Amino acid sequence: MPNNAQNPGLFGIANSNKDFSSESSWGKNQFNNTFPAALANYMASREIPLVYIKLNRELATYHDTISVENLYGISPTNEHVYFSFESEFEPYRDLAEGWLPRVDLVIQRRNGETFEYLKPLEIKLTALPDDQTSDCADEDFGSEIVVRPDTIVYLALGFADSMRENREQLREILEPVCGRRINWNDATRVEALLPRLVEVLNTVILQNPDKEKPLLIQPVWKTKGKSTVLADNCLDIFVWSNFALTRLFVNQVSDNGSITRPERSIVWLVKMLYQFAVEGRIDHQHIIDTYTYGTKNDKAFAIGGMKTREYMRSPQLLSPRITRPEIKDIILGGGEKLLSPERRFDGIVQNTIDLFETVEEIAEGN
Numbered sequence: 001m002p003n004n005a006q007n008p009g010l011f012g013i014a015n016s017n018k019d020f021s022s023e024s025s026w027g028k029n030q031f032n033n034t035f036p037a038a039l040a041n042y043m044a045s046r047e048i049p050l051v052y053i054k055l056n057r058e059l060a061t062y063h064d065t066i067s068v069e070n071l072y073g074i075s076p077t078n079e080h081v082y083f084s085f086e087s088e089f090e091p092y093r094d095l096a097e098g099w100l101p102r103v104d105l106v107i108q109r110r111n112g113e114t115f116e117y118l119k120p121l122e123i124k125l126t127a128l129p130d131d132q133t134s135d136c137a138d139e140d141f142g143s144e145i146v147v148r149p150d151t152i153v154y155l156a157l158g159f160a161d162s163m164r165e166n167r168e169q170l171r172e173i174l175e176p177v178c179g180r181r182i183n184w185n186d187a188t189r190v191e192a193l194l195p196r197l198v199e200v201l202n203t204v205i206l207q208n209p210d211k212e213k214p215l216l217i218q219p220v221w222k223t224k225g226k227s228t229v230l231a232d233n234c235l236d237i238f239v240w241s242n243f244a245l246t247r248l249f250v251n252q253v254s255d256n257g258s259i260t261r262p263e264r265s266i267v268w269l270v271k272m273l274y275q276f277a278v279e280g281r282i283d284h285q286h287i288i289d290t291y292t293y294g295t296k297n298d299k300a301f302a303i304g305g306m307k308t309r310e311y312m313r314s315p316q317l318l319s320p321r322i323t324r325p326e327i328k329d330i331i332l333g334g335g336e337k338l339l340s341p342e343r344r345f346d347g348i349v350q351n352t353i354d355l356f357e358t359v360e361e362i363a364e365g366n
Contacts, residue, residue: 012041110208142305
């Protein structure tokens with residue numbers, strides 16, 4: 001679609017808790033969530049399905065596809081679709097002890113003054129390649145993913161919500177390990193239990209295949225190697241299911257004599273699920289603050305491109321399907337002028353001056 005917008009905006013986001021006429025809605029932490037939603041809307045308008053990373057019965061990831069309508073639970077062109085960024089997903093409130101964390105994007109259906117909550121989605125806008133893989137050939141590029149603690153909380157809350165009627169089944173699976181009377185702050189004791197923690201988590205997943213659902217949207221923006229020049233084919237979207245996302249930390253568990261962030265994420269998730277099974281609520285803040293194992297809680301874990309590329313290898317990663325010229329059809333009405341320059345995607349967009357030139361303007365320049 002051509003850019004006919006008179007005011008700054010993003011493709012397909014007409015109803016939102018963001019005012020795109022305000023510069024404050026174009027800051028780094030805002031744009032990293034809002035642009036991916038607009039990109040998804042744009043891909044839907046071109047009938048391009050998203051790459052959907054799921055988990056099979058052998059606990060290995062595989063690629064499927066998912067439409068944006070199925071991702072959102074509503075058509076992105078529905079006049080009632082509402083994009084609420086950095087918001088609480090209210091249907092989970094009764095599952096959380098204390099405050100309910102915010103999630104990057106809540107998709108809602110708005111009817112007058114009432115809202116129907118449809119999907120909570122985390123978003124990770126990632127550079128391709130990252131520092132680890134920037135010297136590799138194109139086919140070996142990868143993106144770093146940094147996962148925050150609140151993502152683990154929403155992973156647990158999503159499991160819990162889908163098992164409200166099956167708490168006893170969940171307890172039966174987890175009790176033999178989680179019910180042990182040990183000092184869960186003792187890293188040595190907990191490390192010895194890690195294989196069992198992974199085993200029970202896998203059992204929960206395998207016994208509930210119908211509970212798999214999309215959780216994390218990962219758009220990639222590709223540059224030409226280490227440069228800040230966007231590749232000609234520069235944008236695409238991968239979606240991780242809740243089950244597949246667990247592999248990012250489960251598969252990083254190592255026998256190194258300590259509990260690092262991936263192992264701790266397993267402890268957090270399993271402890272949250274067990275608390276829900278026993279008590280019906282999750283005191284996520286207590287679990288995260290208590291079981292630290294000497295590591296800061298600023299992030300749950302990070303995984304670099306050399307590992308993520310093995311999960312994401314595909315024609316879409318090698319050659320993303322959205323091209324540089326199409327960015328001007330996603331960022332509308334001069335919105336790029338409100339961006340805050342960063343050494344990130346928003347900075348590259350703002351500083352690539354020819355991105356928003358029309359064909360006529362380019363011809364005149366010649």
